[in-house]
Amino acid sequence: MPLLNKVRTAAPGGPGDTTAAPSLSRLRSALTLFFALDGFLFAGWVVRIPAIKQQTGASAGELGLALLGVSAGAVVTMVLTGRLCRRFGSHPVTVACGALMALAIALPARTHSALALGLVLLVFGAAYGGINVAMNSAAVDLVAALRRPVMPSFHAAFSLGGMAGAGAGALVASSLSPTAHLLALTGLGLVVTTLAGRMLLNHPAPVRTRAPHPEGRRLDGRARRLVLLFGVIALCTAYGEGAMADWGALHLEQDLAAAPGVAAVGYSLFALAMTAGRLSGTALLERLGQTRTLVAGGLTAAAGMLLGALAPTAWLALAGFAVMGLGLANIFPVAIARAGALAGPGGVAAASTLGYGGMLLGPPAIGLLAEWFSLPLALTTVAVLAAAAALIGYAARNATAPRD
Secondary structure, X not given: OOHHHOOOOOOOOOOOHHHHHHHHHHHHHHHHHHHHHHHHHHHHHHOOHHHHHHHHOOOHHHHHHHHHHHHHHHHHHXXXXXXXXXXXXXXXXXXXXXXXXXXHOOOHHHOOOHHHHHHHHHHHHHHHHHHHHHHHHHHHHHHHHHXXXXXXXXXXXXXXXXXXXXXXXXXXXXXOOHHHHHHHHHHHXXXXXXXXXXXXXXXXXXXXXXXXXXXXXXXXXXXXXXXXXXXXHHHHHHHHHHHHHHHHHHHHHHHOOOOHHHHHHHHHHHHHHHHHHHHOHHHHHHHHOHHHHHHHHHHHHHHHHHHHHHOOOHHHHHHHHHHHHHHHOOHHHHHHHHHHHHHHHHXXXXXXXXXXXXXXXXXXXXXXXXXXXXXXXXXXXXXXXXXXXXXXXXXXXXXXXXOO
C-alpha cells in the first residue's frame, strides 16, 4: 500500500484525543489559506508584468533576464528552507515567508529599470520558494496526522487562488496602477497571513510516533535515491505545466489557425481541468492509492498531450489539453508528499527544487525543439515526460520511509 495511505501519527484515542480532530481541522484550514494566498499573490504579480515592463522601459530580453530573479531566488531559498524548517519548525517558517512574500510583491512597482526589477524579484522569488517548501512540509505532517491523502486539496487551493488572482488582476488592470494594485495585494496578504498565521502558530505541528527523518541524521543512499526519483516525477509534471503556459496558445493560433480568443482558452481550460482534478484528488487517492494514481495520471496526461500536439483541429487540441490537465493534476502533489514522508522538509525542498527546475526547463526546451523541428513535435516531449513519470511512479511503488 502507498505510504501516505498508512501514515504514522499520535495514537488515536490517546490523551488529548478529544481535541485532536478540531485542532487538525483548524490546521488544515490555515494551511489551505496559505496555499490559496500563494497562488493569489503570484498570479496578481504575473498579470502586471506587461505594465511593469512598460514602466521600467525594459526590452524583451532585459525583461527575460529580470524575470530570472524570481527563479534564482526561489531555487536558492528552496534548498535552504528545508534546513530552516528542521531548526525552527515548518509553521513559523510558513508564516514568515508569507509575510515576506506579501511585502515583496509591492517592490516591482517601485522600480524604474530592468536591473532594479531583477534585484527586487530576487527577494520576491526567495519568499515564493520559501513558502512553497515550508507549507508543503507542514502539509506532509498534517496528511500523516489525518491519515487521509489530502495533499491534492492544498494544491487545488493554490490553483483556485491563482485563478482568482488572475481574474481579479484582469478586472482592475485598466482602473488601478501597478503600484496601487500591488500595494493592495500587500495589504490583503498581510491580513491573511496574520489570521491564518495565528491559527498555524497556536497549533504545533502534529508529532509522529516514528519520524522518518530523525534530527541530525543524514539520509542513507537509498532514501536519497528515492527522494530524487520523486523529484524527477515532479520535474516531469512541471515541465508540462511550463510548456502549456508559454506555448499552448501559440500552438493553437499558429499551427491550427485558431482565433486569438479560442487560443487564449487553451491554458484556461488546462488550468480548470487541473483544478478539478485536484479537488477530486483525495477521493481518487483513497480509491486507487498513490502508485495507481501516479501511473494513471501520467498515462492520461501523455495521451492528452499527444492529442493536443498532433490533433488536426483546434477543438480536438483543446480537448487534449483538458485531458492532460486532469492527468497531471495530482502527480506533483503526490510526488512532493512522498518525498516529504521519506525525508521530511529536506525531501520537500529537494523535490520542489527539481520540480521548479522542470517549469524553468520546459519553455526554453520547447522553443529550441520547435526551432529545430516544429512546435507540434516539440510539444510531444511533454507526453514523453508524462509517460516517464508514470514509469518512475510504478518503479517506486514499494518506497517506504527508512526505519530507525
